[in-house]
Amino acid sequence: MLYHVQMDVRVPHDVDPARFEQLKADEKSRAQALQRDGTWRHLWRVTGRYANISIFDVPDHDALHAILSSLPLYPFMDIVVTPLARHPSAID
Amino acid sequence: MLYHVQMDVRVPHDVDPARFEQLKADEKSRAQALQRDGTWRHLWRVTGRYANISIFDVPDHDALHAILSSLPLYPFMDIVVTPLARHPSAID
Amino acid sequence: MLYHVQMDVRVPHDVDPARFEQLKADEKSRAQALQRDGTWRHLWRVTGRYANISIFDVPDHDALHAILSSLPLYPFMDIVVTPLARHPSAID
Amino acid sequence: MLYHVQMDVRVPHDVDPARFEQLKADEKSRAQALQRDGTWRHLWRVTGRYANISIFDVPDHDALHAILSSLPLYPFMDIVVTPLARHPSAID
Amino acid sequence: MLYHVQMDVRVPHDVDPARFEQLKADEKSRAQALQRDGTWRHLWRVTGRYANISIFDVPDHDALHAILSSLPLYPFMDIVVTPLARHPSAID
Amino acid sequence: MLYHVQMDVRVPHDVDPARFEQLKADEKSRAQALQRDGTWRHLWRVTGRYANISIFDVPDHDALHAILSSLPLYPFMDIVVTPLARHPSAID
Amino acid sequence: MLYHVQMDVRVPHDVDPARFEQLKADEKSRAQALQRDGTWRHLWRVTGRYANISIFDVPDHDALHAILSSLPLYPFMDIVVTPLARHPSAID
C-alpha cells in the first residue's frame, strides 16, 4: 500500500555538529537499505530545502509508523503522511 | 526533469453535468496518453479527496506549463508545482 | 486498518432544497448500513458545525476512497483523512 | 460526555534525556490507568508523527482539563479539544 | 457548563432580501428567548464585523448543538465552539 | 467598554522553575485584584490549554494596554484583543 | 479613541454594475463627510488592491460599529479592527 510522505528537517543551530553528522550518515544507510528492499519506493529532494518527498510501500499504517519513527533524524523532522489510492486514470 | 504536482479539482455545484462528464472523459484520455509516452510518470489519488498527486518528467518549465494548462479540467483545478532534485541518499 | 476522517459539509445557499433533502436521506441510509457492517466504526457530530469526525475500519486506502467518494453528499464535502497507527500506550 | 482531543508532543532538542524518558514512562502509566477506568476511551497514534488522537469520556469540561493538565508530558504538548455531540445518523 | 461560541454570518450577495430580513427577525426573537431563560448568557457584537461572540450555559454538547443548529441563520453561519473550564484564578 | 482578550501562555522549557512559580503566584494575585474591582469581568480557562479567554471592562485602549502589559506573565503571553460592541439582540 | 481599520472590498462578478456604481458614489460621499468631521482621520489605498487602511477617532466601540456597519459597501467588505493605544515613544 502506498503512502506519500513529506519530511522537513529542522536543524537546531546549537546542535552538536559531530553528533548530527553521525545521525545523517546513519539516516543515509537506513534510507538506502529501505530503498533496496522496496519499502522506500521513491526519494526526492525538495529543491532548495532540507526536505524530501517520498513514496513508501508498506503493508499497513503500523509498519509505516515503525519505519518513520525509527529513522535516525526522526526527532528533527516534521512529517506529513498522505495515503494514496489508485487513480481511475492510472495505467500502471 | 522531475516535478511534483498536486491538483485539486473544484467542481461548482451548478456546473452543467453533461459538460463536466465530457471534460472528465477528455481528461482521462489525455492523462493516459501522457502516461504512455512517459511524461506523466506517476498519478495517484489523494484518498478521500477529488485530488491527485503526480510526478511529471518533462524537459523544462515551459513544457510542464503547456501540458498542465491544456488539461481539460485545468479551469477547475488548483495546482501546486514543486521542482524535485536528486536526493543524495537515493539509489536509483 | 483504522482511518480518522473529518467531513465538513458545505451547502450552497441556492441548492434545490428538495434535491438536498433527498441526498441527506440517502446519506443517512448509507451511513447506517456502513455502521452496521462494522466499516464506519464511529460517527460523531462536531458540536455547532455541519461536520462529523469518523473512524473507518477498512482493508486499505482504495476501499476507503471507494466508500467516501460514493457517499451521496461527497460533492458537497471537504474531507481530510488521517491514517491511525496503534499507540504504544493503548491497552485495547 | 465525549471530547475529541489531539495532542502533539514537542520535544526540545536539548531536554535532559533521562528526565524525558521518566516523563514518558509516567505518561504511559497514567494513560493506561485512565483507559482502564473508561475515561480515556480511545488512544491512537497519528501515523508518522509524535502525536495522538484520543476520545475522552468525562462528566464535564473541568474534569477534562484536570486530567489533561496533569499529564506528565502536558508541558510539552500542544492540545486541541473538540466537543463531540451525538450524530443523527449514528446507530450506537 | 459554559461554552464560548463565535458565529460569523456570511450573507450571499444574491440572497432574497425579504427572506433574509425575516430570518434575521426570527433569529433575534430566538436569541432573546434564549437569553431570558439563561441559556445564552452573553451576546456581544465583534466590532466592525457581522459576527458575534457568545457564552452559552447548557447541560451538555448535545444541548448546545441542538440550539445552534436550529438557529434561523445557522445555514449562513461559520461557528467555532470552545469549551470553557473554571480558571484557578477566577473568584466567581 | 468591553474587550475580549485571549491569552496563550508559552513556557520555555528551560525557564527557572522557582522564578516561574513566583510569577504565577503574582499573576494570580493581580488577576484576583482586578476581578474584585470589576475591571477583569470574566476569566475562563480554555479547556486543555494553558490559555484563558477573558472579558475586560476598562475606560479605553490605553487603560487596557497598561493592565495587560503589566501582568507578571506578560512576557510569556501571546495576546489577542477584540473590541466588543453592543449586540442589537442583546437584552442586558 | 483611535482604531486601525482595514477594509477589503469583494465585488461579486455578477453584481449589477449600475447598482454597484451607485453604492460606490454613496460610499465616497459618506467617507468624505466622516473625514470632514474628524471621525475618519486617515484613509489610504493599499497599493494594488481594492482595499483601504484607515484610522478612526470615535468615542467608543459602539460608535465605530455604527459607522462601519452603515457604510454603503459594508455588505461587500471584509473588515478587521485593531484598537490603538498610545505608544510610549510617540511624541505627539
Next chain:
Amino acid sequence: MLYHVQMDVRVPHDVDPARFEQLKADEKSRAQALQRDGTWRHLWRVTGRYANISIFDVPDHDALHAILSSLPLYPFMDIVVTPLARHPSAID
C-alpha cells in the same frame, strides 16, 4: 523604483466566455505596451497556475496603483505588492 507584484487570476466558471476572451486580449495589449515603455520590467508565468510574477519600475506607489487598477483583468485578480530595495550584495 522597483516593485515585485504577484497576480493570481480567478476566473468565475459562469463568466461570459466571449467577454472574458476580449478582456484577455486587451490585457495582453496593455501588458506589452507597458513592457515596451520600460514600466513592466519583467513578466513571468508561475508554472502550472493562471498567475504571474512581475517586476514594475515606476516613480511611486500612486503610479503603480493607477497601472494595476486599470488592467482589464484587475477585477478578477488577487494582487500582492512587495516593495524591493537595493540588496547590499547586488552588483548591478
Next chain:
Amino acid sequence: MLYHVQMDVRVPHDVDPARFEQLKADEKSRAQALQRDGTWRHLWRVTGRYANISIFDVPDHDALHAILSSLPLYPFMDIVVTPLARHPSAID
C-alpha cells in the same frame, strides 16, 4: 511617499536584561528623532501586544529599508511593509 509598517517585537526569554533595556532606550531615542524630522509620521501601540503600527514618509524603498534595518531592536522584530497610495475618496 507613505508606507504602513507593522513591527512585532519578539524578546527571547534568555536575553540579557541589561543589554535589552539599553536597546530599548536607544530605540526610543531613535524613534523620537525620526518623528521630529517628519520621517516617522505616526507611531501607535497595538493594544495588548509588544507591537506597533507606524506610518513612514520617506523618498523611496531604499530610504525606508535603511531606517528600519538600523533600528536598535531590528534583530528582534518581525516587520511587514505595505506601500500606501492615495485613496480617491481622501480629502487631505
Next chain:
Amino acid sequence: MLYHVQMDVRVPHDVDPARFEQLKADEKSRAQALQRDGTWRHLWRVTGRYANISIFDVPDHDALHAILSSLPLYPFMDIVVTPLARHPSAID
C-alpha cells in the same frame, strides 16, 4: 531556465556574532560571483526584512539545489522556490 527564489534569513539571537559576520561576508562573495557568471540573475532586498527575492538562471533543478544548499547562510535560511515559465504576453 528561470527560478524565482525567496530567502528569509533567521538569525538566532544567541549565535556567535563573529562567526555570523564571517558567514555574511562569505555569502556576499558567493552571491557576487554567481551574479557575475550570470547564474544569479537578479537579487533584491525585501524592504524592511532580512530577506531577498532572487531570479536564478540554471540548467536544471539539481544545479539550483547544489547552489542554494552550498550558500554559507543556507542553514539559517527558509527558502521557497517557484519555477517560472515564459508568459504568453512577455515581449523579451
